[in-house]
Amino acid sequence: MEKRKISKYVVIFTITILAFALASCSKNAGSSTVGKGTSSDTVKIAYLPITHSLAVLEEAEELKNSTGLKIELVKYGSWPELLDALNTGQVDGAEVLIELAMKSKQEGIGIKVVALGHKDGNVIVTNKNIKSVADLKGKKFAIPHRQSSHNILLHDALATAGLTTDDLEVVELAPTEMPSALVAGQIDGYCVAEPFGAKAVSLDVGQVLLKSEEIWKDSLCCGLVLTDTFLNNRPDDAKSFVENYKTAGKNLTTQKAKEIAKKYLSADDTVLDLSLQWISYNDLEITEETYNTLLEKVKKYGLSDNPPAFDDFVKNDF
Ligand code: ZN
Numbered sequence: 001m002e003k004r005k006i007s008k009y010v011v012i013f014t015i016t017i018l019a020f021a022l023a024s025c026s027k028n029a030g031s032s033t034v035g036k037g038t039s040s041d042t043v044k045i046a047y048l049p050i051t052h053s054l055a056v057l058e059e060a061e062e063l064k065n066s067t068g069l070k071i072e073l074v075k076y077g078s079w080p081e082l083l084d085a086l087n088t089g090q091v092d093g094a095e096v097l098i099e100l101a102m103k104s105k106q107e108g109i110g111i112k113v114v115a116l117g118h119k120d121g122n123v124i125v126t127n128k129n130i131k132s133v134a135d136l137k138g139k140k141f142a143i144p145h146r147q148s149s150h151n152i153l154l155h156d157a158l159a160t161a162g163l164t165t166d167d168l169e170v171v172e173l174a175p176t177e178m179p180s181a182l183v184a185g186q187i188d189g190y191c192v193a194e195p196f197g198a199k200a201v202s203l204d205v206g207q208v209l210l211k212s213e214e215i216w217k218d219s220l221c222c223g224l225v226l227t228d229t230f231l232n233n234r235p236d237d238a239k240s241f242v243e244n245y246k247t248a249g250k251n252l253t254t255q256k257a258k259e260i261a262k263k264y265l266s267a268d269d270t271v272l273d274l275s276l277q278w279i280s281y282n283d284l285e286i287t288e289e290t291y292n293t294l295l296e297k298v299k300k301y302g303l304s305d306n307p308p309a310f311d312d313f314v315k316n317d318f
Pocket residue numbers: 052097117118193221222
């Protein structure tokens with residue numbers, strides 16, 4: 001009896017191990033087919049469903065009906081997941097927070113930023129009790145990641161009132177959780193990619209304390225990044241991809257941006273109508289001057305001591 005019981009467990013155990021082995025085999029097989037090296041007529045781009053990614057989403061739509069290069073979009077739910085895909089070469093490029101890409105570059109990942117994701121398009125949102133930047137003293141404020149322009153915008157805004165981040169509690173929170181955290185009173189304000197700022201405003205629980213252009217003129221936020229492997233192996237495709245990208249940005253009128261956003265993002269009309277007033281995509285060239293301003297801020301606010309120089313990281317010559 002005892003022996004039969006034991007052998008039954010041995011069988012169950014063996015089946016479980018086999019099931020795990022099969023599952024991991026198929027997983028590995030799957031990732032190796034989608035990973036490393038895309039086919040010759042597609043470029044694989046990682047993105048997050050935010051308005052800051054609309055230029056590449058528009059480009060993907062425009063190229064669908066072309067005879068040449070196509071974009072294979074890969075959606076991620078968070079910056080760490082997207083970054084992992086970029087850093088391990090599972091994609092050819094990404095629309096990503098430029099500070100995160102700078103950090104990867106600094107750590108030896110072969111990538112270059114080839115254009116901006118957007119211009120402006122960030123706001124500092126607070127509850128309605130906050131009347132000025134000075135009122136943020138002692139309060140709790142959320143940013144998506146330490147390596148972000150949202151962190152820099154907070155630092156810059158606080159400086160206008162003689163404050164630093166030591167004067168309040170700064171927490172990192174997933175963008176999707178920020179509007180509800182503000183509603184619940186868990187935080188007093190936040191700065192994050194859109195449309196999450198507009199969401200709190202449209203719910204009438206938040207207000208725009210400051211827009212990015214009021215804090216930092218020509219601020220950089222997201223960048224379009226390509227891997228060195230893609231740039232070196234497929235220079236003609238890279239050139240055509242970046243040229244089409246800039247054209248797609250110019251084509252993004254507010255109406256067009258809204259159409260694309262409704263297709264790829266889960267946001268309603270009211271939120272998008274507000275959010276899209278704050279952002280533009282018509283000039284996505286990244287200049288040495290604006291990049292160097294970013295470098296200064298990254299060092300000044302302690303995001304990085306040794307960020308990549310313009311010539312090492314920015315590729316403009318297509
Ligand atoms: Zn952005």
